Amino acid sequence: MFEELSARFEDAVKGLRGQAKISDTNVEDALKQVRRALLGADVSLEVVREFVEEVRQKAVGAEVVRGVTPDQKFVQVVHQQLVEVMGGDNAPMAEAEDSPTVVLMAGLQGAGKTTATAKLGLHLKDQGQRPLMVAADVYRPAAIDQLRTLGEQIGVDVFSLGDDVKPEEIAAAGLAKAREEGFDTLLVDTAGRLQIDTEMMEEMVRIRSAVEPDEVLLVVDSMIGQEAAELTRAFHDKVGITGSVLTKLDGDSRGGAALSIRKVSGQPIKFIGTGEKVEALQPFHPERMASRILGM
């Protein structure tokens, strides 16, 4: 695998070839290429800068063992650092001691929240649980119909109070129902919102207070550009996220957002969306993501 990576970084590391070790002076070109690759993959600039510095520190003066050339060593450091930042092992979804476990979905417009809600609903149902989905988006035309249709498809109950009731009240009523009727998990779908929309962000905080979630999942479109870092920071500061779902990875975006989200929030990416269908949900694997970001 590292041979493959080395090949991709052919130009990047050619300055390192034939050198005795990686040094402050010979590493510059290679770092520049890493920067380009990460920016091309839509990693946020601030995260790229930090990451490149970390790689520099780990690479310069790194012990080069017999049989490993400095250029190979460099590529190894980049890949390892990516995997490390993106969280080592896969992190499972939270589970409350007393059911129901409450999961709040949040994110920008069109990111894939409603679809991810249904995907999680199906995933939990397949594990033998009884989830309840709550339709707390009262703004988007036919948002409730969308969740209801998906609920019917997967055989999971949907709770709604129509679109004339405040989202925080709907969420609270959904929680009461889940407690009364012994549901295991409450999945709260919310309306898309921009992180700079103060009113809508305050609404999100009220929804959070109403249900005190065990898990707040930021749903992010993997095609997102530089905005990833700011988006994550704002949602994490104001609402407090516990993880994220990266969607639409069935396309050919490089998905650099994964690095930005993880680095800015410190919270794990828990699932990825790999299709429009309700089955298309997978656990997140840092190794695979690292290779994807580097363009393998």
Place this chain on the structure above:
Amino acid sequence: LGDDPLTPEVLDDLETLLLRADAGVEATDQVLDALRRRMNEEVVDPAEGLRFLKQQLCNLLEAPIQDTGTDLLAPERGRLNIWLFVGVNGVGKTTTLGKLANLAVRSGYTALIAAADTFRAAAVEQVKVWGARSGVPVIANSTANADPAAVVFDAIGAARSKSTDLVLVDTAGRLQTKHNLMEELQKVRRIIDRLAPEARVESLLILDASQGQNGLRQAMAFAQAAALTGVVITKLDGTSRGGVALAVASEARLPIRFIGAGEGIRDLRPFNSFEFVEALLANY
């Protein structure tokens, strides 16, 4: 930028700004190289340098618009117009269509919506809400997963019989890498050309301003499948600047026609390259 000379540090700041606006490494390198060349030729003060940069970006965006010979896109009166809305999932196709239906009615056109997203859950209900907001009828097929081309067929028939000015076609979101879905779109496009050869067809790619470098790939692939004639950039009410539009305009040679800046029915404006560039470099 102020009174500083156009130093390497200032150029670095400009680079940061362009990269953060999703202009991409290549486009950023290109425009900054042009600026550097200019600085080598003569002494350029910062104000002049910035003006030069903005002019470069404007030219890039203007070229494809000029090629079409129309500054402001509008349906042609006294003739059938068909506007097709395409793009990847969740970018704002249906919302943009809803806003344009409203604009059309306010401008005195008769309009009709073809609900050709027969796939996504409640897509038809969503577009019906938008139609109702402006009193525009919606042609739909209530069977799940109906053939989108058949819906378009029905809509064109209905438009003919009522001498409708404008048919707005909503399509399902699809990632450009999905071969079968792109073929399905191609079929929709073919049916329009075959059934209504007399119509003026606009095929619009909806591009989300928050998207990064994948936007260019989208433009290239949809241009092939749907014979694109233009682009709409949505969600510019956020902090994303939509810099990938620079690459889309210069490499896919597509004119940008409208921008979306909100979820409300009136949150749509004709594209203006000057304003767009000013907003793109707004920190300065």
